[in-house]
Amino acid sequence: MRKGLRSTDEVNARFGLNLEPSRYEVFIPNHINELIEKEGFDGIHAKQFLPSNQELHQDGFDDPIGDQQKYVAPQLIHRYDNRALFTPTTICPVICRYCFRKNELSGKHEIFKADFEKVITYLKAHTEVNEIIFSGGDPFMLSAAKIDFYLNEFSKLEHIKFIRFHTRTPASLPNYIGNEVIEVLNKFKQVFNDINIVIHINHADEITSDVRDCIAKLGKYFPLLSQSVLLKDVNDKVEDLEKLIYKLHDLGVRPYYLHHPDQAKGAMHFYLTQDEGREIYRKLRRQVPGWLLPQYILDSPDGSGKRNL
Numbered sequence: 399m400r401k402g403l404r405s406t407d408e409v410n411a412r413f414g415l416n417l418e419p420s421r422y423e424v425f426i427p428n429h430i431n432e433l434i435e436k437e438g439f440d441g442i443h444a445k446q447f448l449p450s451n452q453e454l455h456q457d458g459f460d461d462p463i464g465d466q467q468k469y470v471a472p473q474l475i476h477r478y479d480n481r482a483l484f485t486p487t488t489i490c491p492v493i494c495r496y497c498f499r500k501n502e503l504s505g506k507h508e509i510f511k512a513d514f515e516k517v518i519t520y521l522k523a524h525t526e527v528n529e530i531i532f533s534g535g536d537p538f539m540l541s542a543a544k545i546d547f548y549l550n551e552f553s554k555l556e557h558i559k560f561i562r563f564h565t566r567t568p569a570s571l572p573n574y575i576g577n578e579v580i581e582v583l584n585k586f587k588q589v590f591n592d593i594n595i596v597i598h599i600n601h602a603d604e605i606t607s608d609v610r611d612c613i614a615k616l617g618k619y620f621p622l623l624s625q626s627v628l629l630k631d632v633n634d635k636v637e638d639l640e641k642l643i644y645k646l647h648d649l650g651v652r653p654y655y656l657h658h659p660d661q662a663k664g665a666m667h668f669y670l671t672q673d674e675g676r677e678i679y680r681k682l683r684r685q686v687p688g689w690l691l692p693q694y695i696l697d698s699p700d701g702s703g704k705r706n707l
């Protein structure tokens with residue numbers, strides 16, 4: 399992380415580019431910069447993580463899935479009856495240029511301010527919630543001690559049975575997940591019914607040997623699922639998705655969600671229409687057996703939640 403790039407100026411200097419200063423945060427860890435150098439600007443790492451002048455176009459929405467209306471406490475979104483999304487950090491292992499939360503995270507909204515007491519107070523009053531989904535930012539950017547603290551607090555609420563982590567860290571900063579984090583999660587495996595890890599990854603070329611090792615390490619102890627976003631010019635070929643699905647399967651990861659891209663301001667250059675997306679998914683269905691097929695879903699812009707496309 400220390401050797402990562404943190405501004406458009408640093409990106410321009412390293413890659414000999416002439417990009418306009420981005421209005422969004424920039425962070426690309428060294429692991430990914432080396433991959434960009436190896437693959438060139440047409441590679442999937444450059445396309446997903448290098449800032450682009452196309453971000454200056456401001457069509458789209460600040461909050462494309464209606465998250466803001468669903469915050470019930472700082473850092474807690476309650477959209478579905480029995481599960482709540484906990485966003486304990488705004489730090490990410492890389493800043494993805496397609497991120498649907500890019501405007502919220504860059505804007506440093508109040509909702510991201512820590513006030514854990516309010517989270518616990520809300521959950522105590524809502525015993526219908528049986529699952530906490532750690533999101534962010536990226537929850538695996540937290541220290542082992544912080545993860546231990548949160549899991550310990552949630553374990554005191556008897557109605558919380560399931561824990562899920564959504565993370566891009568295995569695919570983007572694989573060496574960051576140390577044994578301490580795995581030890582903490584293992585400790586709580588005895589307490590909760592399940593601890594599931596959902597790995598965010600969009601293309602088979604992201605599965606380098608370090609990424610493979612990290613996934614294998616996590617897969618020894620926890621059920622692994624994957625979530626991908628369909629992105630224009632990144633993974634919008636059926637062959638791309640098919641290859642990703644089979645590679646993940648070889649690593650013991652079950653494809654879970656394929657998200658239709660959200661209409662996020664500053665990320666509309668990744669957007670495809672629903673008709674285009676459906677056509678890709680129809681073809682994918684012919685190539686991949688049902689038990690390996692991720693659900694193709696859209697997060698509704700009105701905040702009402704996911705719907706199947």
Ligand code: SF4
Pocket residue numbers: 489490491492493494496497498499500534535536566
């Ligand atoms: S890791 Fe997730 S939250 Fe962070 S920038 Fe990427 S998509 Fe957004």
